Amino acid sequence: MTITDYINKNYNKLFAAAKNIAKGSPLTDDLFQHCIEVLLTDKNDEKIQKMVDNDTLNFYFVSVLIRNYNSSTSRFHYIYRKPSDLRTDKDVYNIQIPDEDYDASKELKITFIENEIQNLEWYSKRMLELYYYEGYSFQQISDLTGIPKTSVWNTVTNAIKQIKTK
Secondary structure, three states, X not given: OOHHHHHHHOHHHHHHHHHHHHOOOOOHHXXXXXXXXXXXXXXXXXXXXXXXHHOOHHHHHHHHHHXXXXXXXXXHHHHHHOHHXXXXXXXXXXXXXXXXXXXXXXXXXXXXXXXHHXXXXXXXXXXXXXXXXXXXXXXXXXXXXXXOHHHHHHHHHHHHHXXXXX
């Protein structure tokens, strides 16, 4: 039996496990589909096929569901649960400065930096946005994009140097 056949045969049982773990969350369907995708794209086909043959894939699938639903570092968390993904540039710059702390030179610097960021190439600009505005670490950006951590770090630091130079 193939993995697809196994999923089709046990679909209701696997979905019931997702409902139980998500406890009525509106993300239940997303969690279930995400974990099905994890199973289907697992690079260790032999391990998965062995579990299908031994009829133990249900246990593995439940552990995948639990890890993805409860972890704050899982791919599921970053795709479906992290609220910072919904932030826009307007939200980041919509800051009220108290009158007693108002410093015109700081505002000019901020405006200058914002303009310089807009003038960066799209790749450098997006890396800066992910790092500074969305709060991802270099490792998290690497995990999200598949770009090596060192390349992410180099891009961010080079963009900062470029802005400082100007």
